[in-house]
Amino acid sequence: MYKILITGGAGFIGSHTCLVLLEAGHSLVVLDNYANSSPEALRRVMQLAGPGAEGRLQVIEGDIRRSADLERAFAAGASTGAGLDAVIHFAGLKAVGESVAEPLRYWDVNVSGSQHLLAAMAAHGCRTLVFSSSATLYGYPETVPIPESAPIQPINPYGYTKAAVEQMLRDVAASEPGWRIASLRYFNPVGAHPSGRIGEDPNGIPNNLFPFISQVAVGRREQVQVFGGDWPTTDGSGVRDYIHVMDLAEGHLAALKALLSGGDQLLQLNLGSGQGHSVLEVIEAFARACGHAIPYVITQRRSGDAAITVADPTEAKQQLGWQTRRNLDDMCKDGWHWQHANPNGYTSVRTSY
Ligand SMILES: NC(=O)c1ccc[n+]([C@@H]2O[C@H](COP(=O)([O-])OP(=O)(O)OC[C@H]3O[C@@H](n4cnc5c(N)ncnc54)[C@H](O)[C@@H]3O)[C@@H](O)[C@H]2O)c1
Numbered sequence: 001m002y003k004i005l006i007t008g009g010a011g012f013i014g015s016h017t018c019l020v021l022l023e024a025g026h027s028l029v030v031l032d033n034y035a036n037s038s039p040e041a042l043r044r045v046m047q048l049a050g051p052g053a054e055g056r057l058q059v060i061e062g063d064i065r066r067s068a069d070l071e072r073a074f075a076a077g078a079s080t081g082a083g084l085d086a087v088i089h090f091a092g093l094k095a096v097g098e099s100v101a102e103p104l105r106y107w108d109v110n111v112s113g114s115q116h117l118l119a120a121m122a123a124h125g126c127r128t129l130v131f132s133s134s135a136t137l138y139g140y141p142e143t144v145p146i147p148e149s150a151p152i153q154p155i156n157p158y159g160y161t162k163a164a165v166e167q168m169l170r171d172v173a174a175s176e177p178g179w180r181i182a183s184l185r186y187f188n189p190v191g192a193h194p195s196g197r198i199g200e201d202p203n204g205i206p207n208n209l210f211p212f213i214s215q216v217a218v219g220r221r222e223q224v225q226v227f228g229g230d231w232p233t234t235d236g237s238g239v240r241d242y243i244h245v246m247d248l249a250e251g252h253l254a255a256l257k258a259l260l261s262g263g264d265q266l267l268q269l270n271l272g273s274g275q276g277h278s279v280l281e282v283i284e285a286f287a288r289a290c291g292h293a294i295p296y297v298i299t300q301r302r303s304g305d306a307a308i309t310v311a312d313p314t315e316a317k318q319q320l321g322w323q324t325r326r327n328l329d330d331m332c333k334d335g336w337h338w339q340h341a342n343p344n345g346y347t348s349v350r351t352s353y
Contacts, residue, residue, distance in 0.1 A: 002260060003027045003077055005084050005126075007064050007117060008091030010037035012200040013132065013189055015045050016249040017088065018057070019198070022049040024253055027056040029084070031073040032091065033063045035109075036203055038346035044197045064091045064113040070120040078124075086128035086256055087121060089114065092161075095207045096136070096304065099158035110161035111168070118172055130255050131169060133183040134162045135241075135272065135309060144276075145312035148185070148268050155304055166268065173266040180259040187241035187272030187311045189248050191331035192338035199338030200245075201345030209279060210242070210331075214339035217290045224294060226279050228301035231308075237279035237298075239308040241272040244326035244334070254322035272311025273324040282328065289332035290340070 004021060008014045009030030015037075018028055022045070030042060042059055049057075058076045062069025077084035092110045093099065099106040114131070121127060138146050139153040154160050166183050173179040190210035192199030206212045215221045229236040251271045259265055277285075280296075287294045317323045326334075 001025045001027065002085040002256070003029070003080075003083070004256070005073055005077055005087040006030045007087065007089045008032055008037075008132075010034060010039060010041045011090055012037075013186075013245060013248055014088075014090040015041040015198050016193055016245045017090070017252045018042070019045045019048055019193065020246070020249040020253050022053040022056055027080075029058045029060065029073050029076045031060045031062050031064065031069065033061065036093075038201065040346040041198055041201075048193065048195060048197055064117050065108065067116060067120065070116060074120060074124045074126075083124055084126045086130070086260060087117065087126060088130045088252055088256070089117060090132045092132065094158065096156050096158045097207060099156055099161070103157040106157050106161050107164075110158075111164050114165045114168060118168065127178045128180040128256075128259050129169070129182070130252055130259070131165060131181065131183045133166055133185045133268075134159070135185050135187045135270065135311065137163050137166070137185060138309070140306045141309060144308050145274060145310045146270065147312045148270055148315055170266065173264070177264055180262065180265045182255040182259055182265070182267040182269065184251065184255060185268070185270045186248060187243050187270065187309070189245050190242050191244040191246065191326070191334045193246060194334050194337065196334070196337035196341040199335065199342065199345075201342075201347070209240075209282060210335060213283060213286045213294055214335055216294055217286060217292075217336060218339050218343045220343065222295065224283060224296040226283075226296050226298045227305060229298035231301070233278055233307060235278050235280045238305055239276040239278050239310065241274065241276055241310040242282070242328060242331055243271060243273050243324055244331045246334075247273075247324040247326050251316065251320065251322050254320040258320050267319055269316045269319060270311040270313055271316055272313050274311055274313045276308060276310040277328055282332075285328045286332045286336065289329065289336040
């Protein structure tokens with residue numbers, strides 16, 4: 001069993017991954033500053049993981065940009081014998097629009113934060129890393145489904161920061177032997193744990209389609225805006241590759257296993273389903289899950305959107321033996337279960353861990 005540092009472990013993808021890793025028997029140190037999350041998520045992760053996980057989750061409130069906080073996390077990892085075996089690096093900012101308005105904050109948290117983390121890893125002799133990258137790297141894709149060999153051509157500051165970190169990781173891997181690194185390029189993570197106890201809890205107006213639909217379904221917002229009804233797709237709405245967050249969490253476990261069981265590695269892998277669904281299809285599937293129609297309005301296309309973005313997930317299957325298992329109906333059912341049971345997310349129960 002391994003000891004793993006999870007940066008951003010209280011967030012949407014981090015909390016689900018923590019649960020999967022605890023259930024697999026690993027010990028975790030979470031470092032999170034709660035910039036976009038709540039300690040309540042980790043409390044629920046522990047409840048779901050059950051008594052067998054007792055004592056295997058240490059939580060440190062801190063910032064990846066602060067060396068002192070990183071030192072506390074590495075010290076926690078070393079408190080029970082040998083140090084950390086690996087790091088999964090989720091901590092970061094992820095809103096495209098915000099990245100256009102506040103690029104320096106994005107470069108600071110995403111790029112400088114990653115640089116600080118890598119320096120701490122090198123100093124502590126921990127050279128195994130799984131990094132949260134994004135399909136946003138591909139910008140307007142020239143080929144669909146998109147293979148990992150497609151050109152990296154981001155079109156917004158968020159995407160540039162992810163491309164910069166991937167480049168930093170390639171440079172680090174080439175600089176000395178011993179590094180085992182996986183950059184996982186997520187497509188569109190959605191849904192929630194089937195218990196409905198943990199899920200996505202965005203601050204303010206959701207940037208992404210799925211949490212927006214959930215909030216309309218639960219009555220927090222009036223209607224969904226569909227950006228563009230004249231795309232070259234079967235029903236005119238944009239097509240995306242949605243991936244259930246539990247499939248994604250399992251992808252991290254598979255990546256860790258692959259890294260920790262091999263020698264020096266540098267993996268750059270798409271994590272997606274390989275299936276495209278249009279916005280209107282997702283709205284219909286969510287309506288089936290919640291049992292009532294979801295009001296929507298079709299508006300102008302939004303700049304920066306592509307017509308179709310779908311992963312070619314072949315490489316992840318070959319390298320990790322991993323592929324998605326859950327379909328769009330599972331994503332909607334589990335997403336609705338979470339939203340219905342927690343209409344205001346974790347906000348009504350913000351507690352310390
Ligand atoms: N959700 C998506 O659609 C998506 C898609 C592709 C890639 N990603 C990437 O996956 C990662 C996780 O995404 P998520 O959806 O779980 O986001 P999230 O906002 O729910 O989680 C990020 C976590 O990082 C923490 N954090 C932010 N800045 C920090 C800092 N300076 N120090 C310590 N902790 C900090 C936040 O409090 C939060 O708990 C991010 O790096 C994101 O860019 C997400």
